[in-house]
Every structure is written in C-alpha cells, then in structure tokens.
Amino acid sequence: MEAVKRIFIVDDHQMVIDGLRLIIDTISGFEIVGESTSATQALDCLAALNADILLTDVSMPEMSGIELTRLVKKKFPHIKIIALSMFSESQVVAEMIDAGISGYILKNTGKQELIEALNKVSSGQNYFGQDITLQLMKSFKRNQDESSRLTDREIEIIRMIEQDFGNKQIADMLFISERTVETHRKNILRKTNTQTVVGLLKYAYERKII
Known part of the structure; x- marks a missing residue:
C-alpha cells in the first residue's frame, strides 16, 4: 500500500x-x-x-x-x-x-x-x-521567430559584446568599419526590442543565443 x-x-x-x-x-x-x-x-x-x-x-x-x-x-x-x-x-x-x-x-x-x-x-x-x-x-514560437530575424553576423556581434569587446575591437576582428559595427548594434537593439547592453544580454541568454 x-x-x-x-x-x-x-x-x-x-x-x-x-x-x-x-x-x-x-x-x-x-x-x-x-x-x-x-x-x-x-x-x-x-x-x-x-x-x-x-x-x-x-x-x-x-x-x-x-x-x-x-x-x-x-x-x-x-x-x-x-x-x-x-x-x-x-x-x-x-x-x-x-x-x-x-x-x-x-x-x-x-x-x-x-x-x-x-x-x-x-x-x-x-x-x-x-x-x-x-x-x-x-x-517559445515567438522567441524563435524573434531570434530567427537576427543575421549570423548580428549573432556573432552579440557574442562579442558579451565578451566585453568594444566597437573598435569588433571592427578590427571582423575586418569591417566601426560605423558598420555601430549600424549592426542599432539593428540588433531594434530587432530585440532592447535599449541597453544589459537588456540585450538578458534577451540573448534567455533565448540561448549566448
């Protein structure tokens, strides 16, 4: 029993x-x-x-x-x-x-x-x-849809931001201009609906991007 x-x-x-x-x-x-x-x-x-x-x-x-x-x-x-x-x-x-x-x-x-x-x-x-x-x-579906809008380059930059690299370091490593990095960052914040690096990293952690 x-x-x-x-x-x-x-x-x-x-x-x-x-x-x-x-x-x-x-x-x-x-x-x-x-x-x-x-x-x-x-x-x-x-x-x-x-x-x-x-x-x-x-x-x-x-x-x-x-x-x-x-x-x-x-x-x-x-x-x-x-x-x-x-x-x-x-x-x-x-x-x-x-x-x-x-x-x-x-x-x-x-x-x-x-x-x-x-x-x-x-x-x-x-x-x-x-x-x-x-x-x-x-x-889950909404998060997948949001994350899928990020390009491979944008995800790569998010991972570099998470490692505390600045715009110049990211530009040098990716062989692109700082202006291009800044444009990518603006697009990333817009797509993820975040305003700060802290908010962006929280978004990325929650969705297993990093």
Whole structure:
C-alpha cells in the first residue's frame, strides 16, 4: 500500500487555502499536514512537517513564489512544488520552472485538474495545465521567430559584446568599419526590442543565443 502524500499549502489568502483543503480532503492518498498565509512561516514549518508536496501561490507580499521555490528546493530538494496562480504569463511560468517547480495550475481550475496535477507530480512527473502549456508554446514560437530575424553576423556581434569587446575591437576582428559595427548594434537593439547592453544580454541568454 502506497504511503499517503503529505501536502503543505501556502497562500496569502486564507479563502484559497480553505477552498483547497475542502477539495484535497476528499482525495484519497493525500493529506494536508500544514498551511500558512506567510511564505516565511511556511519555510520554517516545512522543516518539521516532512511534507512531500508544497502548493504555493506565485504572488505573495513578503516573498514571491519564485523565491520561496528556490529556497525550498535548496533546503528540501525532495519536496515537489506545484505553483498556484491567477495568471498564466509565460515569463512568470518560465521563472517558476527555472526555480524548480514540478507543476503550475491556475486558481480557477476544477477539482479534476487539481487531482491530476497532484497524482502526476507525486509520481515524479510534471504537470502544467492546458492554458499554461499553450502560453509556453506561444512564447517559445515567438522567441524563435524573434531570434530567427537576427543575421549570423548580428549573432556573432552579440557574442562579442558579451565578451566585453568594444566597437573598435569588433571592427578590427571582423575586418569591417566601426560605423558598420555601430549600424549592426542599432539593428540588433531594434530587432530585440532592447535599449541597453544589459537588456540585450538578458534577451540573448534567455533565448540561448549566448
């Protein structure tokens, strides 16, 4: 007989916690061992409660779900984390995935989807709701389309910028004029919709250009 999976819930709205408790209490194989409206308090409680799954809100006042996820995965790597949110923005989902979540579902989801998410995550799989998956696919395609507009020479210059080469150094290495390098840089910023080197490098890192 499989052991019951122990769940801890953190959300800054008690009503959300109460609603989740009503649903989870009807699902066999799971039990809620703790809850909190404070992410900081939740972090302290997890050490003593031996939870298997953490259900966490994404947007909380004192600590975001992203930061909480990073801390939990660092301190308690065995805990599986499912994010709960009202929003499905691809950037937020991507940051939560990078932090270490195993699932992401919207708060307006139905009971069956919550059950499916809990079952999959508890068995070692990942779960992302249909709306979330669609947003991620759209974002991936959009990023591919944006990156594909960059020429090989522009990508080459981005990689040189990342190595902190100035316009003159880039011009000398590529056997082109500084004016041409400057034109390339302006085109790169325009195509990537960035205004600074920091913004450009962030764009390039996120899209695996560098």
